[in-house]
Amino acid sequence: MPYDPLDVSDLIVSFLECFSPALEKLHVDFSLDAEFTFANPVLALGFDVVAPLLSFSHLKDLDLDSICASAISDASLKTMAQSFPQLENFCFGSDPWLVPPSLTFTGLVHLIHHCRCLCSIRMPFSACSVDTNSEPFSETIPNEKITRLFVGFSPIVDAKAVVCQLHTLLPELIAVDIHHWMNNRLSAPPPFEHYEDEWSRVNEFLEVLTTSAKMREIKMGKAPQEPPMVPA
Secondary structure, three states: OOOOOOHHHHHHHHHHHHOOOOOEEEEEOOEEEEEEOOHHHHHEEOOHHHHHHHOOOOOEEEEEEEOOOOOOHHHHHHHHEEEEEEOOOEEEOOOOOOOOOOOEHHHHHHHHOOOOOOOOEEEOOEEEOOOOOOOOHHHHOOOOOOOOEEOOOOOOHHHHHHHHHHHHHHHOOOOOOOOOOOOOOOOOOOOOHHHHHHHHHHHHHHHHHHHHHHHHHHHHHHHHOOOOOOOO
16 A cells, blocks of 8 residues: 555554454555655654554564655664564665665664564664673673664664674674665665775675584584493
């Protein structure tokens, strides 16, 4: 259906009447009218629009990829994550929106902290260094199920810090996928101007970490084993 913030709000409210609270899977797809662009901040939805979905506490698969979630804050995503503890697949606003996201790395941490069953995440956020010695990062159990992460158009600062944080939270992560800038005549606008180079650095670091982990596994597998203890 066509994407219009007012219509999206009405549609989401209607879900409460149409679906059982035990709903486990919800995919909603919108198409953008030609008069709008993916860089139009007017199209960003506030938390009040998606809040009715919190009633579906049994959701395992939630796909809202086509909405513009750039106005959703870390605190709002934390509320969502707490409401969907069984979530396995989460797609949230990762269509090629060029409205800078309000979500930061902290929002990703909230998601991993509260949704322990997550296997896949598609979500843009502003990637930056965070205080790893404070909550929520310090209290989050690493997720070993996720091997790839899709971040769409996500601005990033300090690739080295970001990859260290990602590797701590997602130790099995092997790559981060993004939308690639396809306009050869124009550069990506701020704050996205260097995002491709920085995420490429993240993937280079991840490749080194993955290769190093494999080498350690091989070495440990070849290490001489202690002889079993023989009962006296």
